[in-house]
Amino acid sequence: MLQTALQFSHTLLKEVIQEGDSVVDATMGNGNDTAFLAELVGTNGLVYAFDVQKQALVNTEKRLTELGLQEQTILLHQGHETIKETIPEDTQLKAAIFNLGYLPKSDKQIITQPDTTKQALDALIARLKSKGRIILVVYYGHTGGEAELALVHEYSQKLPQEEYSVLTYQFINQRNNPPILFCIEKK
Template sequence: MLQTALHFSHTLLKEVIQVGDTVVDATMGNGNDTAFLAELVGSNGLVYAFDVQEQALLNTKKKLDELGLREQVRLLQQGHETIETVIAKEESLSAAIFNLGYLPKSDKQIITKPDTTKMALDALLIRLKPKGRIILVVYYGHTGGEAELALVQEFSQQLPQEEYSVLTYQFINQKNNPPILFCIEKKNS
């Protein structure tokens, strides 16, 4: 059976993340990806988790505490556009994940935006180690979602093929704008 975009994103991350790695959850939401990443990097690794909403931070902290994964996670109540100032340029990241759109069961007016997503992608690319991956799961069936999808598509298509491989994954016969997954992988330098 074909995997959903969410499950496929986890498959793609499992292939490149090892114990002790440093990774980013650019949109922590309810903490599902943050917890998944924390398990993969183990107690010697580090997960930077970003979200602008206090509710996301509280939900994620609760989940991590319940699972005993809080030690290896740095929770940041700020937008992913601040990656540039939070993570040193010398820091080597093995992976990052975005779920672009809005926090489920919350204010649908608070959405990720193309300009901040681009800033985050620019900051992540220079920190991504060879064979590292950036996963973007784009939920675009809301106001502003099409603009962000266009940005991610254009950004991904313009990456030089000598340096990056880019994959898209989507179900094309489903209703209600199913999410589209993008995977950017840095090639060996």
């Protein structure tokens, strides 16, 4: 069976992340990706996880504690647009993941924004190691979602093919705007 966008995002990350790597969860949410990344990098690696909602930090901290993964994570109650100022400039990142849209089971008025996503992408691209990947799972079936999808598509298309490969993955015959996955890989 074909993988969902979420399943495929994890497959793409497993292919490149190794024990000891530094990675980013740009949209912490309920902590599922943060925990997944923490398992991959192990106790010698580091996961920087960002979210603007306090509930995301509470949910993620609880999940990490239950799994014994808090040692290799830094939870940041701030937006991913602060990556440039938060992660040291000389830090080489192996991967990052975004789930763009809103936090499930929370206030649907609090959504990710095109301008902050662009700032985050700029900061990540500057720190991305060779063979590193940035995964963006774009949920766009809400007000504001189409604008962010357009930004990610345009941003990805403009990356020079000599330096980056970009993949999109989506189901085109499903109802209710299934998410679209983008994978940016540095050559």
